[in-house]
Amino acid sequence: MRAEIEAAAGEIRSSLALLRRHLDWDNALRRLDELNALSEDPTLWDKPEKAQKVMRERTHLQNSIDGYKALERELDDALTLAELGEMEGDEASIDEAERNIRDLKAKAAQRELESLLSGEADQNDCYLEVHAGAGGTEAQDWAQILLRMYTRWAEQHGYKVEWLEESPGEEAGLKSATIEIKGHNAYGWLKSESGVHRLVRISPFDSNARRHTSFSSVWVYPVVDDNIEVEILDKDLRVDTFRASGAGGQHINKTDSAIRITHIPTGVVVSCQVDRSQHRNRAMAMDMLKARLYELELRKREEAAQAVEDSKTDIGWGHQIRSYVLQPYQMIKDLRTGAETSDSQGVLDGDIDLFLSASLAAKIHGGKAEGN
Known part of the structure; x- marks a missing residue:
């Protein structure tokens, strides 16, 4: 043979x-x-x-x-x-x-x-947040590019995407956005994407065509069902209403029904502006808060990540998990697993399976540990 x-x-x-x-x-x-x-x-x-x-x-x-x-x-x-x-x-x-x-x-x-997607919440749907970091308009544009990358990935794998919150940048892009990705193993596949993503490119917003470095952070946490108990006390919450903003079209409403909830003991903040009903936005925001607090507990129990306070560090140098270099050469490299590719356009169009698989493979074959 x-x-x-x-x-x-x-x-x-x-x-x-x-x-x-x-x-x-x-x-x-x-x-x-x-x-x-x-x-x-x-x-x-x-x-x-x-x-x-x-x-x-x-x-x-x-x-x-x-x-x-x-x-x-x-x-x-x-x-x-x-x-x-x-x-x-x-x-x-x-x-x-x-x-x-x-x-x-x-x-x-x-x-x-x-077979490794057997964690307590791996099979669940997930929430995915993107926040622009250091870099002004350039970083806000980068946040929007990242969000597009994840929505493209989700669509290519047959997952459904629902927009929950969107805060536009002043000139372009997004300051922040939250989506829900629905489908089997959505959280298991995407949970390793939490962290800071660094972009190096010639900025389209710089008239001198200089190279810029900018950062955006991604946070992924599981949608939890009613069987999972998470205690949330009213006295620990601050609830604010505000007018939804941005060019979200069908994604967001424009009434004063958007809800922001702050969990005072942990500093976790969630927002929802998907519906014209303040009551429904509040209910969805509470579901998101419950999921965030549950994910924090998962992280502690499984020792899968740093303590919560470490996740609040500045979105900038020293905290990135992946580097996307578009100039002077094309290279996207995951700094935890060493996985890399020169097909930058493919990745930005949603082809991120290389990096997701590498994170799981590291567990099987004893490669670089996640977070190192």
Whole structure:
């Protein structure tokens, strides 16, 4: 058998072994039997929230197990095709087997990464905030470019995007904006994007065409459901109403119903201006606040990031997680994992899977730790 096929098959088997270990195979099969039995209980839907949770877990586990079995089956089929091709001297069959193995290798690697999305909130929808930092109009334009990058990524992966808050820059771009990204594993994929993003380019706002460095920060936190208890006391809140502003078109309203809530003990601030109803904006802002406070607790428990106060540092030098250099050369590099690409336009058009995958791969293969 060709050396390329044997090498690729070896890598696929390694991925399958890791997948089986992450799934905790015997316990996964036992748990699926339990969930199947629960789903057939006619009294399950007497408690809809519990029923939905059971069905989500069952679907996720079934898909994981079926995906593993499919990879095993496809590998056996491809190797059988290669062996038959060699026995019969059929180069076309061998070439087809090699193509199948190559595709299967990429699929197995992707499954391996997705198996790590098993954190407490990884499967949830998420909120994503972008804030312009040092650099004035240039940084505000950069914030808008970043937000476009994430919305493009979301759309390319079949996620839904809802705009919740938008504060425009004086001349161009955004001072800040918040969107909700809805879809399976949205938080798990995007949580490593929290941090400061640095841009180096010839500024379109500089008549002398000089190179500028600017910064914007991204904050990602999970949408949480009603089963998760987060205690919020009225006395700890400051609620402000204001008129929504900006050219958001269908994204935002223009009445005095926009809501800003400050959680005084932590300094967390959330805003919502998506609806003309002040009551609905307040309810959505409370959901966002609950999610932010829950995410802070997740970070502490999982030791996945610095303490909350560290996240309040200036948006500037020394705190960036990724560097986007457009001049004098093209290079985007993640400073935590070392992942890099010269396809800057592709990245800014939403092709950020390289960086998202690298963050997960670092956990599997012992690469650079996130945040280092």
